[in-house]
Amino acid sequence: MLATLMPAIEIHGLEKSYKTGFFGNKLKQGLKPLTLSVEEGEVFGYLGPNGAGKTTTLKLLLGLVFPSGGTARILGRDLNDIEVKRFIGFLPEQPYFYDHLTPLELLDYYARLSGVDPRERKRSVDTALARVGMTASGKTQLRKLSKGMLQRVGIAQAIVHNPKLVLLDEPMSGLDPIGRREVRDLVQELNEEGKTIFFSTHILSDAETLCDRVAVLNKGELKGVGVVADLLRQVSGEVEVVWQGAKAISALSALGARCHATGDTVRAVLPERLLEAALDALRVNHARLTRVTPVQATLEDYFLARVGEEKSAEVTA
C-alpha cells in the first residue's frame, strides 16, 4: 500500500555528535547529516550494520537525545510538539519494562500516559495483548517472562494507543522463527490498517519481504534509499553456468569465475558481463553446456556492496 499524501517522517540534515572521552572532550559522529523522508502508509526498512546509527536516528526523532544540527518533522509537526506523540508508537531496542507489573498493568499504564479514552482503555489493552498473542500471560509479572515474550509485550505497548506511525527498533531480535513470522504478519496487518511502519533491522530477509522502501546506513552515513526492486537492479547480477567437461575449468578460472567440479559436472558463478566470453571459452574447450541461470540478486547483495566487505562478517552472523 503506497500512498503519497504527505510524508510521515521528514528528516532534513539531522545529525548527532556524541561527546566521548573522559572529559567529554572528544566528539563521535553517531549520525552524519541525514536527509530522508518516509511517506504515509509505507513500510520503511532502516538497514545498517551494528553501530550504523539506526538507534541514534530513532532517538533523535523521539526527542530522547537532542540533535547537533538539522531538523525533522513527524506527521507534519515539529519534533518539540509533544502532542504529536499521541499518534506515535515506539518499540525500543531490547525493551525493558517495569518488572513488578504484569503485561495488563503495564499496558494500562501506557494507555493512561498516551491519553487513551478511559472507556476504551480496557478494550485497547486487551486487543493489543491479543494481537501479539500474549493474552494467556496477561497476569504474569514481567520479571517472569522470557525474552521473546517481553519483545511481544514491547510491540503491544507500541500499538496500544492505536498510533498512526509505528517506529520499531529491531522488532525481530530475540524472537524464534515462529515469532518472527508472527511479527512479520503483524507488521503487514498494521500496514493494511493504514499505519506507517518504520523499522530498523539488520536481518535483510525480513526487510526484503516486508518493506516498500528501504534506506541503508553505514557508519552514520546514508548509503542508499529506494524501492527494494530498484535497489536490487543496481547490483550487477551474476549467472550460474553448469557444464560437462573438466577441461574448461582452467579457461574459466582465468576469466575470474569460481568453479566447483563434481565428477565431470562443473558449476561456476560469474558476473553477467563475462557470460559471452565464458560461453566462447566453453565452445573452444568442447564442453557440453547444461544450463545457464541468472542468480537472483538479494537485498543482501546490495547491502554487502554498499556497506563493504569488511563489515560482512558482523552483518550476516
Next chain:
Amino acid sequence: MIERITAIARNTFREAVRDRVLYNLILFALLIVGSSLLVGQISVAVDRIVLVNLGLTAISFFGIVIAIFIGIGLVSKEIEKRTLYTVLAARPVRRWEFITGKFLGLVMTLLVNALAMSAGFFAAVAFVSHGLGHGDLQLVTAIYFILLQYVLITALALLFSTFSSPLFSSIFAFATFAIGTFAEDLRGFAQMASGLPRWLMTGAAYLMPNFAALNVISEVAHNTAVQPRLILLNTLYVLVYTAALLTASVWIFERRNLK
C-alpha cells in the same frame, strides 16, 4: 496533564509497595519502637521519654533511609534500565510531568509508611502511659515534622538522581542530610568568620536544606510545646525548598540526553 502525573505517581507507588525491602525496613523500625518499651522498663521514671526519643528517631531514620534508597533510583534507574524510553519517547509526557509524578509517588509511599510506623508508635505510647492524652498532640507535631523531612529528602534524592549514578546520589543525599542537620551550627560557624569567607559561608549555610529546625524529637520527649509559628514557617519552608529542588531537577533533566 493531571492524569499523566497521577498515572506516573501511581506506578511509582506501586513499584515501591511491591518491593520487599520496604517491608523489612518498616518491620525493623517497628521492632525498635517495641524494644524501646523494654528499655523503658529498666529506667522507670523515664520510660515515656526513652520511648518517644527512640521511637521517633526510628521513624525518622528509617523513613529517610527508605526515601534515599528509593529516591536515588527514581530517575537514574529508569534511564539505566531504559524504561524511560517507553514513557517519554512515544507518549505525550513532558519531562517535568515525569519528575513531578515520580516525586509525588514516592512521597505517597513514604506517607503510607509513616502512617504504619506511627500507628505502632502510638500503640506503644498508649501502652506505656495507659492511654493517650491531650499532651500527646505534641507527638503528632513531631511526626508531622518528620514527614516534612521525608518530603525534603525525597526531593533531594530526586535531584541527585537526575544527574548522577545511584551510588553517588546516595552518598550526596546522605551527606546533604548530615550537613542540613547541622545547618544552624553552620550558620554559627559562618558568623565567626570574617570578610569574603564569611559571605560565602553564610550563603552556603543558608542554601543548605534546613533539617535542624525539623527535628523536635528531644523537645517533645520532654513535653515542651512547639511554637505554632514554627509549624507554619517550617511548612512554608519545606514547600518552597522542595519546589526549588524540583525546579532544579526539571532544569537538569530537560537538557539531558537519554543514552
Next chain:
Amino acid sequence: MTRDSQIQTSCALLLTLLLAASITLVYQIDRVRADEPLQEVLYLPSPTVVKRLSLGYSGLLADIYWTRVVQYFGAKHKAKAKQYLILEPLLDMTTSLDPKLLPAYQFGSVFLAQKPPEGAGNPVAAAQLVEKGIRENPTAWRLYYDLGYIYWLELKNPRKAAEAFERGSHVPGAHPWMKVMAAALEAHAGETETAIYMWTNILNSTDDANLRANAINRLRCLRVDSEVKILQDRIDQFTKQRGRLPSGWEELISAGLLHRTPIDPKDNPYQLVSGRVQVAQPELFPFIRQGLPPGKEAGDILGQEGFKVVKTQ
C-alpha cells in the same frame, strides 16, 4: 531551540525566586528558634555517649559544640541574662570531644567565672574546667595563667593563685611574666596594678573577640577604680584644708588640686556628690568597686544576694 531556551530561563528564574524565599524563611525560622525557651532545658546527652556516637568525628563535633558555646554565650550576654544554665555542660561537652581545644578552656575560665550578666558566676566550675585542661595539656602554660586568674580574682585566694602561676612558670616556653605574676602575688602587691597587668596580658595574647571585649571592659573598670581613689584623695585633702566639703570640681580646680574636670573612660564627667566621687552611668562599668552611688554598690547591680561592698562613711 527557542522552546529550549524558554524552559532554561523560566527554570533559572523560578529557582532564584524560590531560593530567595527559602532563605528568608530560614532566617525567620532561626529567629523563632533562637528565642525558644526550651533550648535552656534541652536535654544534653553525656559527653561520653556523644563521643561514642560521633564515630571518630569527635573533632568536627567539638567544633560544632564550640560554635554553640559562642552562640549561646553571645545571645545570652546580649540579652543581659541572669543565668547561663548550659554554658558549663556545653563547655564540658566541647572539651571532652576535643580535649586539646585550648580556646574553649580560656573562654570558660573567664566567662564561667565572672558574675552575671558578664558570665555564669560559677568560678568553682571554671577552675575545674581549667584543671581538666591542664591534665589534658600539661605543657600549655597559658592554662596555668587562666587558673591563677580564677583563684586570685574570682575565688579571692591569692595563695592558690600564686601557686598556679608558679607551676605554670616551670613549663618549658612559659612567658617570663608568669614568674612576675607569681612574685607579685607572693609580695601582696597593689591589687589594682596587678590586675591591670593581668588583663593587659590577656588582651594582648588573644584573638577571641569575646575575650578581648571583656578584657577591655575590665581594664576600663580598673581605671575607674584607680581614678576614683585618686580623686577621693584630692577631695579629702580639700576637706581637710577648708574644713568643708567641696561644692563641685571647680573648687578643686581653683584650689590647684585638679587641672580640669575629671572624665571617666566612657567620656562622662565624674560626679561629685556630697564629697563622694561617683560615675555617671554605673551600668557601663560592671566590674567597678569604687565610684558607685550609695545603695547601688556592686552587689546590687549584679543582682547578687549576700555580696555587698560595705562602704565606710
